[in-house]
Amino acid sequence: MAALWLARASSQLARRAARSLARHGEPSPPWFLASAPPPPVLGPPAVERSRRRGFCSVRRFAGESSAAAAAAAAATAAVEEEPENGFAAGADQAIDFPGGKVSFVAEMNFLPDSQRERINCYRVLDDDGRTISDSKFQEVSKEVALKMYSEMVTLQIMDTIFYEAQRQGRISFYLTSNGEEAINIASAAALSIDDIVLPQYREPGVLLWRGFTLQEFANQCFGNKLDYGKGRQMPIHYGSNRLNYFTVSSPIATQLPHAVGAAYSLKMDKKDACAITYFGDGGTSEGDFHAALNFAAVMETPVIFFCRNNGWAISTPTTEQFRSDGVVVRGQAYGIRGIRVDGNDALAVYSAVHAAREMAITEGRPILVEALTYRVGHHSTSDDSTKYRPIDEIEHWRTARDPISRYRKWVQGNGWWSDAEESELRSRVRKELLQAIQVAERMPKPSVAELFTDVYDQIPSNLREQDQLLRDTIMKHPADYPTDVPV
Amino acid sequence: MAARALREAGRRRRGWAAEVGRRCFSGGSAGAAVAETKEGAAGGGKAVNLFTAVNQALHIALDTDPRAYVFGEDVGFGGVFRCTTGLADRFGKNRVFNTPLCEQGIAGFAIGLAAMGNRAIAEIQFADYIFPAFDQIVNEAAKFRYRSGNEFNCGGLTIRTPYGAVGHGGHYHSQSPEAFFCHVPGLKVVIPRSPREAKGLLLASIRDPNPVVFFEPKWLYRLAVEEVPEEDYMLPLSQAEVIRKGSDITLIGWGAQLGVLKEACEDAAKDGVSCELIDLKTLIPWDKETVEASVKKTGKLLVSHEAPITGGFGAEIAASIAERCFQRLEAPVARVCGLDTPFPLVYEPFYMPTKNKVLDAIKATVNY
Incomplete structure (x- = not known):
């Protein structure tokens, strides 16, 4: 059956292949491999085009350069008026299928596993902190630019001091955002306070930007009675209703479907706001990632999926995590617009999230942002990453690619920042942090009564009974229990 | 697809299924007797089946709260069990x-x-498929x-899902996974036994400020019929109900199994x-407290559920009552439950905690 079909089609096939070669003047890939659609460019994306014409019409033998893509698009246009060139959708050569018209072609084209060139990466600042010529980006005022800078520095110092506090045994656990300060702060700066944040756990900078104080951070890490989480979760599991920042939970990617539900609520309430959820490269392997992207696309919810592709999921490199070209390409398969951005370039992250937010809200659609970065620190205080990755790789990213110093060069280049202000900032933040830690450490722990609240809105009888039993046991064996938790 | 096949087969009702079908509260005096002892709801109303009662509750929930949403696989056209019929037309596709x-x-x-x-x-279409959401x-x-x-908090969350045997559901359209969820502080797990109960408990679950997993006995969707008040009413959560008074032994169950226990009670009464x-x-x-008070009176307890006996919620009840009523118990707590096998298709009649298994256990316990 198939053989017969191939034989009949072959002559037409050969003619078309020859024409294709002549048109583009370069060798085509193996005949059975269609090349992928041209890489998405900024501006109205190709999705619109393909939705109108069916995805077959944008698959061609062209190379991946934008010129070739343009030629391909032109050829497609011509094709629609010239049925005899073989791509036409005649009555018997196309099918109306759910989702739009699908053209039949005589070639047996398997879609390639990847595009010939990797999806490019949007960047504004070069390695020396100068804006790349022709770069298009969202302007930031001096005031916002300086706030971004000082918050990036604050986050860095907070990480250093809390990490040390953990090493000294004063807090049980910590996890730094080193190397991802631009992602944290610049993405937060591009949002409005009404936008709902559903974080993973390496985005405390978003909370910092929104006004969570260093004392509030310290209270959570020490699990004292002022911790909003009442000492129930490990350090770094921050959350704040006031700041629209959902409480961190440890499981990976579970917050992504929540973001879609939250975004749906914003849309139903016609709010001028979106939801944004953060996750790492490892998180994209979880089922919840796929569930969330698909739900978001189908339900047309204003949500930004922000992937911090930092290269490492604890010890697993991305080469052992997925075979796709990173994460941004997954969006297209779900019908989601996406962009890859230099995660160590604060202006690029700011601009991309700013644009993503606009599109998400005004067009009621999800946007996928993949920020390329590097986890400069260990996964957490329970990890030693030198066991599985070369130290010079870490050092390279820590120094040559540091997002803070790159951004500082730009700020200083504008004449907005001086060395004197730098040292003033650093010593002030350091002092504030040490003060916050001292206060948090001295603050009493929440009482045993809070062990039983908030399981339900009201305490059910079984928990009241267990509360009483526990109190009796504490009276009997006080030495078994910590003395700093009031009974 | 599977659900449609189930419905078709349900209409065909093979011999054994039809016989067991009588266990529900529909029609006959057995159902009426249970319904009569019910409290909390006003009497009267049209006689409707369980899926219609659920449907009424969903209509009311959407009507009384503009921030209520109903969704799940195939709910738009009315759901594979017809529980969401008419909701999308009335409340729009943004809410259903x-x-x-x-x-x-x-x-x-959600x-x-x-x-x-x-x-x-x-809605999770079958409780058998709830595990990806676990x-x-x-x-x-x-x-x-x-x-x-x-x-x-996510207290506004209610997950509805059909559970339990249906006569021909095999492994994946028959399970009773309630015990898994009973091991999770923060959840509420609710299972109604009849149409009137389903409506009142579902409305209470939807409005409860805690996440609730609401298991609906799918066998009763069509078979159980009783008068259901048309108005908006709720039945209290975390309150058990003595639906038949007695003095020799306490029987406890939930959902569709209540029908089996009811029949066993009647046969035991003859003896x-x-x-x-x-x-x-x-x-x-x-x-x-309600269970404890009853066992203190009767001195004997039998627990029965469709789920496999090992690790089932019956074990929790047996242990708790042994702790609280040890001095008053005159026999070991009996458990009549599903077998410790996957839910089997042709062996369903063997697997099930049927009336005569219950009756035998009642006699053995009473004569201990």
Whole structure:
């Protein structure tokens, strides 16, 4: 059956292949491999085009350069008026299928596993902190630019001091955002306070930007009675209703479907706001990632999926995590617009999230942002990453690619920042942090009564009974229990 | 597809299924007797089946709260069990809609929606398919309030899902996975036994400020018929109900199994054994006091459920009652439950905790 079909089609096939070669003047890939659609460019994306014409019409033998893509698009246009060139959708050569018209072609084209060139990466600042010529980006005022800078520095110092506090045994656990300060702060700066944040756990900078104080951070890490989480979760599991920042939970990617539900609520309430959820490269392997992207696309919810592709999921490199070209390409398969951005370039992250937010809200659609970065620190205080990755790789990213110093060069280049202000900032933040830690450490722990609240809105009888039993046991064996938790 | 096949087969009703079908509260005097002892709801109303009662509750929930949403696989056209019939037409596709075929997505989406102050009423098409959503329910929904110190909660979440045997459902259209969820602090687990109960308990679950997993006995969707008040009413959660008074032994169950226990009570009565029958209704947090009071009176307890006996919720009840009533117990607590096998197709009649198994256990316990 198939053989017969191939034989009949072959002559037409050969003619078309020859024409294709002549048109583009370069060798085509193996005949059975269609090349992928041209890489998405900024501006109205190709999705619109393909939705109108069916995805077959944008698959061609062209190379991946934008010129070739343009030629391909032109050829497609011509094709629609010239049925005899073989791509036409005649009555018997196309099918109306759910989702739009699908053209039949005589070639047996398997879609390639990847595009010939990797999806490019949007960047504004070069390695020396100068804006790349022709770069298009969202302007930031001096005031916002300086706030971004000082918050990036604050986050860095907070990480250093809390990490040390953990090493000294004063807090049980910590996890730094080193190397991802631009992602944290610049993405937060591009949002409005009404936008709902559903974080993973390496985005405390978003909370910092929104006004969570260093004392509030310290209270959570020490699990004292002022911790909003009442000492129930490990350090770094921050959350704040006031700041629209959902409480961190440890499981990976579970917050992504929540973001879609939250975004749906914003849309139903016609709010001028979106939801944004953060996750790492490892998180994209979880089922919840796929569930969330698909739900978001189908339900047309204003949500930004922000992937911090930092290269490492604890010890697993991305080469052992997925075979796709990173994460941004997954969006297209779900019908989601996406962009890859230099995660160590604060202006690029700011601009991309700013644009993503606009599109998400005004067009009621999800946007996928993949920020390329590097986890400069260990996964957490329970990890030693030198066991599985070369130290010079870490050092390279820590120094040559540091997002803070790159951004500082730009700020200083504008004449907005001086060395004197730098040292003033650093010593002030350091002092504030040490003060916050001292206060948090001295603050009493929440009482045993809070062990039983908030399981339900009201305490059910079984928990009241267990509360009483526990109190009796504490009276009997006080030495078994910590003395700093009031009974 | 599977569900449609089930419905068709349900109409055909093979011999054994038809016989067991009598266990429900529809029609005959047995059903009326149970309905009569019911409290909390006004009497009267049209006689409707269980899926219609659920449908009424959903209409009321959507009508009384503009922030309520109903969604899940195939709910748009009315659902494979017809529970969501007419909702999309009346309330629009923004509030009643199909979701992609992805249980973890449904649960996760529902949690996010509920966390924004909405009533998210999610349907998982069969309880057998709830496991992809297990992580979302256990690690997210159940801990949402606690882990945030009440900064956030998803109390508006209710997950409805049909559970239990249906005569021909085999492994994956028959399971009773309630015990898994009873091991999770922060959740409520509710199972109604009849149409009137279903409506009142579902409305209470939807409006309860905690996440609830609401298991609906799918065998009773069509078979159970009783008068259901048309108005908006709720039945209290975490309150068991003594639906038949007795003095020799306490029988406890939930959902469709109440029908089997009811029949066993009647047959036992012919042999002069007086059974007290309790519908637990809410499995967590459960009403120990009502069960305890009954066992202190009768001195004997039998627990019965369709789920496999090992690790079933019956074990929890038996242990708790042994702790509380040890001095008053005159016999070991009896458990009549499903076998410790996957739910089998042709062996379903062998697997099930049927009336005569219950009756034998009643006699053995009473004569201990």
